Amino acid sequence: MRAVAILTAAGSGTRLGHALPKALVPLAGIPLVVRAAHALTSSGIVRRIVVTAPPEALDDVVAALGAAPGAVPGLEVVPGGTTRQASVAAALARLADEPDDAVVLVHDAARPLVPVRVVRRVAGTVAMGRDAVVPALPVADTIKQVGPDGAVVRTLERPALRAVQTPQGFTLGALRSAHAAASHRADDEALAATDDAGLVEAAGGQVWVVEGHEDAMKITTPRDLVVATALVSALVG
Numbered sequence: 001m002r003a004v005a006i007l008t009a010a011g012s013g014t015r016l017g018h019a020l021p022k023a024l025v026p027l028a029g030i031p032l033v034v035r036a037a038h039a040l041t042s043s044g045i046v047r048r049i050v051v052t053a054p055p056e057a058l059d060d061v062v063a064a065l066g067a068a069p070g071a072v073p074g075l076e077v078v079p080g081g082t083t084r085q086a087s088v089a090a091a092l093a094r095l096a097d098e099p100d101d102a103v104v105l106v107h108d109a110a111r112p113l114v115p116v117r118v119v120r121r122v123a124g125t126v127a128m129g130r131d132a133v134v135p136a137l138p139v140a141d142t143i144k145q146v147g148p149d150g151a152v153v154r155t156l157e158r159p160a161l162r163a164v165q166t167p168q169g170f171t172l173g174a175l176r177s178a179h180a181a182a183s184h185r186a187d188d189e190a191l192a193a194t195d196d197a198g199l200v201e202a203a204g205g206q207v208w209v210v211e212g213h214e215d216a217m218k219i220t221t222p223r224d225l226v227v228a229t230a231l232v233s234a235l236v237g
């Protein structure tokens with residue numbers, strides 16, 4: 001089973017607050033986007049990767065990926081959009097020559113340490129006939145829905161909750177349809193989409209969950225970078 005991948009790396013990393021765009025921030029010496037690309041290629045099933053880069057840092061992302069040892073075959077870098085969703089749409093346009101039944105993984109450069117078995121599990125489950133598959137973990141915290149005034153609306157039923165990670169896997173046709181449907185909806189709805197599976201749900205499609213992994217943690221804040229740095233030394237040590 002072979003897959004194509006979209007690696008989203010066009011964000012600025014506002015919450016991380018680093019001088020560099022987040023994808024170029026080094027984690028134990030290696031930029032996040034380079035680590036994430038290698039996580040995908042190390043799976044042995046990804047034959048092509050389209051990376052979305054901040055337009056002003058396009059050349060730097062190309063250079064970082066090109067300089068990496070064992071540079072990725074079939075790697076292309078495209079300018080991203082102003083939202084994550086627009087960035088994925090730009091990458092999808094680049095994949096126009098791929099068939100609808102191709103397996104596509106959408107992965108965030110912000111999750112550089114995803115284990116290869118999660119990548120394979122997601123892609124393998126799509127290949128077995130699921131149109132949309134996300135890796136996820138149970139949540140440890142109690143989650144409450146809160147109103148704009150700070151009042152708790154309800155406590156959600158924790159055993160039913162999952163924290164969703166990437167890579168998310170799709171048949172290319174399902175992802176194309178979901179993005180096409182989203183582009184026809186109101187802007188405020190489109191802006192609310194923080195993942196691609198959410199677009200499939202909004203379009204009436206079924207999304208399936210497989211087991212994720214704690215190492216696929218998302219780097220959002222400076223604290224996350226500290227935790228990930230410790231993880232890297234624990235993983236190699």
Ligand code: CTP
Nearest residue numbers: 008009010011012013014015082083087109110
């Ligand atoms: N992303 C993207 N294009 C955008 C915004 C985000 O490709 N216009 C990517 C990011 O590069 C990241 C992933 O989507 O890999 C998840 O986004 P997030 O973690 O929110 O990263 P940033 O948007 O860069 O961070 P922040 O929201 O703190 O600015």
Ligand code: MG
Nearest residue numbers: 011012013084
């Ligand atoms: Mg963001």
